[in-house]
Amino acid sequence: MLLRYVVEHTLDGRLESLKERIIGQAVFDRDVGYDTNQDAVVRNAAAEVRKRLAQYYQEADSAGDTYRIEMPSGSYVPEFHPVAVPVQPVAGVALGLAATPGRRAGWPTALLAAVAVIAIAGWIVTARGVLRPAPMELDQFWASHLAATAPVQICVGQSRFSYYAGHVTEDQQNVQVPLSSLQPMRDRFLWFGDSIGMASISGYFSQHHKPFKIRGALVTPYGELRGNPSVLIGAFNNEWTLRLTEGMRFSLSTGASPDVRGVIDHQRGTGLTWTVARSPQGWIADEDYALVTRFLDPHTEQMVVSAGGITHFGTWAAGDFLSNPVYFREALKTAPPDWRKKNIQIVLRIKVVEGTPGPPQVVAAHFW
Numbered sequence: 001m002l003l004r005y006v007v008e009h010t011l012d013g014r015l016e017s018l019k020e021r022i023i024g025q026a027v028f029d030r031d032v033g034y035d036t037n038q039d040a041v042v043r044n045a046a047a048e049v050r051k052r053l054a055q056y057y058q059e060a061d062s063a064g065d066t067y068r069i070e071m072p073s074g075s076y077v078p079e080f081h082p083v084a085v086p087v088q089p090v091a092g093v094a095l096g097l098a099a100t101p102g103r104r105a106g107w108p109t110a111l112l113a114a115v116a117v118i119a120i121a122g123w124i125v126t127a128r129g130v131l132r133p134a135p136m137e138l139d140q141f142w143a144s145h146l147a148a149t150a151p152v153q154i155c156v157g158q159s160r161f162s163y164y165a166g167h168v169t170e171d172q173q174n175v176q177v178p179l180s181s182l183q184p185m186r187d188r189f190l191w192f193g194d195s196i197g198m199a200s201i202s203g204y205f206s207q208h209h210k211p212f213k214i215r216g217a218l219v220t221p222y223g224e225l226r227g228n229p230s231v232l233i234g235a236f237n238n239e240w241t242l243r244l245t246e247g248m249r250f251s252l253s254t255g256a257s258p259d260v261r262g263v264i265d266h267q268r269g270t271g272l273t274w275t276v277a278r279s280p281q282g283w284i285a286d287e288d289y290a291l292v293t294r295f296l297d298p299h300t301e302q303m304v305v306s307a308g309g310i311t312h313f314g315t316w317a318a319g320d321f322l323s324n325p326v327y328f329r330e331a332l333k334t335a336p337p338d339w340r341k342k343n344i345q346i347v348l349r350i351k352v353v354e355g356t357p358g359p360p361q362v363v364a365a366h367f368w
Contacts, residue, residue, distance in 0.1 A: 001027050002045045003053075006078050007069065014136065016207060017325060018076045025326045032326060032359045046076060137332055138325040140340045141294065142204070144303040145229040151211035153224055156198045157234020157241070157308070157315075158216045159189045190216075193312030193357070194234050197319025201231055201307070204323040217241075226300045234315055235291065235308025236261065245293050245306055249366045250345045252291055252308060261310045263289050263347055265364065274347065274363070276310040283311040288350045288357065290314035292321060295343040309350070317350040317357040331362045342367045 005027050009017050017026070020042045024030040028041050036042070050071050057068055070079045145152050190198075198214065205212045212231075215224065217238040225240065232241040235252045245251060251264050255272050261283075262272030274289045290309035297304045307318035321327045331346045332339065347364040350357045 002042075003049050003069075003071075003078075006071065006076055010078055015077060017136075020076070022324075022326055023076060032330075042076070046071060136325045138322075138328040139208075141322075141328065141344075142208075142305075143340070145205075145231070145305070146208055146210050148229045148302075150228045151213050152205055153220075153228040153230040154198060154202060154212050154214045155217050155220045155225070155230060155232050155238065155240055156190060156214065157194055157236075157238030158218045159191060159237060191234070191237065191312035191315070193309070193314070193316030194237070197307060197315045197317075198233050200319035200323040201233070222300075225302075225304075227302065228300075229302050230300065230304050232304065232306040233308065233319070234312075235306075235310070238308060241306045241308050244297055244299070244304060245291075245295075248293065248295070248345060249368075250291055250293075250347055250364070252310065263291055263310070265347075274349070285311065286352050288314040288317070288352055289363075290318040290321075290348040290350060290360065292318055292346040292348065293344065313352045313355075313357045314348070314350055317348060317360040320357075321346075321348060321360045327360055331365050333362075334365055336367055339367050 002023070005023065006018055009015070017023075020036050021034070024034060024036065024039070024042045025032060028045075030039065030041070050073070053069060053071065068081045070081065071077075072079060139146070202212055202214065213224075217232075217234065217240055220240065232238055232244070235241050236254075242252070249266050251266070252261070253264050253272065254261050255275065259278040260272065260275055261278075262275035264270065265273040276283070276285050276288055279285065288309050288311050290307065293304075293306045295304055296302075305322070307315060307322055309315040309318060321331075331344075336342070345366045346362060348360040349363045350360050352358070
């Protein structure tokens, strides 16, 4: 299973999936975030694969092979080395060469080169046509964005509470600044978690050679969303997320108190199903929730993906979820067979430890 996995993913150009932890989860059913130092199943299996490959090419009848597979030590990316194919003399060609002594030296070389090219071409066609696997689930989720002719418009939420009070010297630290003196700078700052979520998703597009543009939510006009596949990052700091996802089964909302925010499941009622309360230090908690939505929006006439958390830690984890095939696969356990053609909403729970979100956990999913 390991050899097939690494070969298929290499041929498909998905080298980001050839890491020890991801292989352990995908091939050996290890839990998300398992300790690779304590569990060396991938390293042990790779060592066995290298040994068996060497034994096969040394002892077995591999005369008909047109290439050899090698997995270098310390890596899970296989290498493919074409095998030289011996050329048998052809009587007709030999007679022709004898009749034209002046051209005797050129033909064998050309024939050998042609056979080598045909052998390599045959291997490429076979490998790409037969061994090429179906796209991964995460690639199928992003299929409409990747296939679109227009660049993806990434619209990231911006801080609503960024102000500039001018230069304050050390002896003025306790001076109260009048509100009228504050200058809003809402279009210049991003939450840290939103920035990382944006980097994860834009990195996924870069790996797939898909052009994209990034704009802040406060300066993104409707005209840039209409006609372009878009990604909305952030929730309470991104009006486009709240506006375009309004009326769906799951939505992010503020509760009866402005100090409580959460996710509403409208099939259970109008109250918040999963919540986070604001602490005296701000929107900081040891648990967060995020909502991921993919839908065909009738207003923009394009597929839209939104990823936003109650706090910026949730948005951070949502970016991980939408760029990691192992994380995303967890959301499809209850998916219908034709989920690729449906709108999707996924609710994620995230544990936060010392300012860092853990792996996202799927707590609810809806397909329609």
